[in-house]
Amino acid sequence: xxxxxxxxxxxxxxxxxxxxxxxxxxxxxxxxxxxxxxxxxxxxxxxxxxxxxxxxxxxxxxxxxxxxxxxxxxxxxxxxxxxxxxxxxxxxxxxxxxxxxxxxxxxxxxxxxxxxxxxxxxxxxxxxxxxxxxxxxxxxxxxxxxxxxxxxxxxxxxxxxxxxxxxxxxxxxxxxxxxxxxxxxxxxxxxxxxxxxxxxxxxxxxxxxxxxxxxxxxxxxxxxxxxxxxxxxxxxxxxxxxxxxxxxxxxxxxxxxxxxxxxxxxxxxxxxxxxxxxxxxxxxxxxxxxxxxxxxxxxxxxxxxxxxxxxxxxxxxxxxxxxxxxxxxxxxxxxxxxxxxxxxxxxxxxxxxxxxxxxxxxxxxxxxxxxxxxxxxxxxxxxxxxxxxxxxxxxxxxxxxxxxxxxxxxxxxxxxxxxxxxxxxxxxxxxxxxxxxxx
Numbered sequence: 096x097x098x099x100x101x102x103x104x105x106x107x108x109x110x111x112x113x114x115x116x117x118x119x120x121x122x123x124x125x126x127x128x129x130x131x132x133x134x135x136x137x138x139x140x141x142x143x144x145x146x147x148x149x150x151x152x153x154x155x156x157x158x159x160x161x162x163x164x165x166x167x168x169x170x171x172x173x174x175x176x177x178x179x180x181x182x183x184x185x186x187x188x189x190x191x192x193x194x195x196x197x198x199x200x201x202x203x204x205x206x207x208x209x210x211x212x213x214x215x216x217x218x219x220x221x222x223x224x225x226x227x228x229x230x231x232x233x234x235x236x237x238x239x240x241x242x243x244x245x246x247x248x249x250x251x252x253x254x255x256x257x258x259x260x261x262x263x264x265x266x267x268x269x270x271x272x273x274x275x276x277x278x279x280x281x282x283x284x285x286x287x288x289x290x291x292x293x294x295x296x297x298x299x300x301x302x303x304x305x306x307x308x309x310x311x312x313x314x315x316x317x318x319x320x321x322x323x324x325x326x327x328x329x330x331x332x333x334x335x336x337x338x339x340x341x342x343x344x345x346x347x348x349x350x351x352x353x354x355x356x357x358x359x360x361x362x363x364x365x366x367x368x369x370x371x372x373x374x375x376x377x378x379x380x381x382x383x384x385x386x387x388x389x390x391x392x393x394x395x396x397x398x399x400x401x402x403x404x405x406x407x408x409x410x411x412x413x414x415x416x417x418x419x420x421x422x423x424x425x426x427x428x429x430x431x432x433x434x435x436x437x438x439x440x441x442x443x444x445x446x447x448x449x450x451x452x453x454x455x456x457x458x459x460x461x462x463x464x465x466x467x468x469x470x471x472x473x474x475x476x477x478x479x480x481x482x483x484x485x486x487x488x489x490x491x492x493x494x495x496x497x498x499x500x501x502x503x504x505x506x507x508x509x510x511x512x513x514x515x516x517x518x519x520x521x522x523x524x525x526x527x528x529x530x531x532x533x534x
Contacts, residue, residue, distance in 0.1 A: 122176075
């Protein structure tokens with residue numbers, strides 16, 4: 096099959112006798128031999144067997160685990176082509192609303208993730224391994240260094256894996272339910288250099304805690320805090336609800352747009368600090384703040400957007416479901432001596448309804464929902480509140496398209512769309528949209 100297009104999930108698209116094929120790891124211009132995996136009425140999925148005629152834009156993936164892992168779906172394309180692919184995707188989805196500006200890429204698009212999580216387990220020979228779950232499975236692909244992850248974080252994870260053997264600590268085996276360590280999460284402050292290590296285990300009992308931490312901090316003196324997180328439940332969630340600080344304060348701090356932010360194990364914080372500063376600067380500029388506005392920061396996380404915008408706003412209200420993140424947001428306001436921000440834990444949609452019922456209407460709303468987009472309740476409340484400007488930050492183009500349809504039908508127009516490449520080498524793309532009330 097000749098590949099003529101690419102899907103938004105990074106698969107090559109080709110046709111044989113009008114039947115559409117989605118071929119993983121194929122790129123535009125390839126002619127490939129592929130094995131049929133699954134078929135529907137008018138389309139099917141196939142696995143790349145051989146590239147018969149390589150595309151002019153095909154490159155050899157830098158990562159030896161690229162096909163096994165599946166986390167970096169665009170490694171077969173040079174970075175410039177990746178940006179073009181994402182631009183085409185957004186123009187196709189969002190171009191009818193308004194012009195889509197050229198995507199902002201990265202000067203150095205590798206090792207950008209300041210949050211790294213590794214799964215620990217055993218291979219068939221009962222050797223301890225650590226790495227990344229293969230897409231769509233719980234099979235661990237052993238990884239020592241990932242091209243998009245922070246190098247220091249990767250080094251810490253490899254050393255912990257080696258230390259498990261010498262300290263005779265067993266990794267958790269999902270098949271038998273035995274062992275202790277399930278995951279290691281490392282977060283590093285891009286500006287501060289502070290490093291948090293979170294050991295995710297099935298039990299709070301850590302008999303060799305003192306010698307283990309002594310050895311770990313000798314190998315990595317950059318580590319400023321270590322937290323033991325307890326997760327004894329089987330499922331896709333990495334972190335459990337219980338934790339114990341073993342070393343340091345249990346959090347790290349980092350700076351963004353000149354402000355200091357506290358980051359705890361479970362709080363949301365953007366993983367690409369370089370692009371985050373671009374993203375938030377664009378969002379705040381779109382808001383057109385004059386110093387008088389009442390601003391709602393919906394899905395506020397640790398308060399990053401709201402606090403960065405506070406100096407140009409009259410008052411900022413932030414709402415977030417994650418209570419740990421809200422605690423951090425309140426602390427972050429105090430850390431930066433910001434007195435015109437208030438944060439509360441709750442559902443953004445319900446909070447917006449309460450605001451509308453109480454006669455409190457925001458002038459500007461920042462919304463940064465999860466990849467699945469906003470809830471119908473929040474969108475309907477937003478339309479009733481009728482703020483002058485909505486700044487929508489999205490990491491899911493399909494859900495963004497759906498939500499923009501609702502808001503445009505409710506009397507808004509999309510004035511500006513600016514894509515930002517937050518996740519190079521993957522199929523994910525972030526966008527900032529400005530919506531204003533139609534006259």
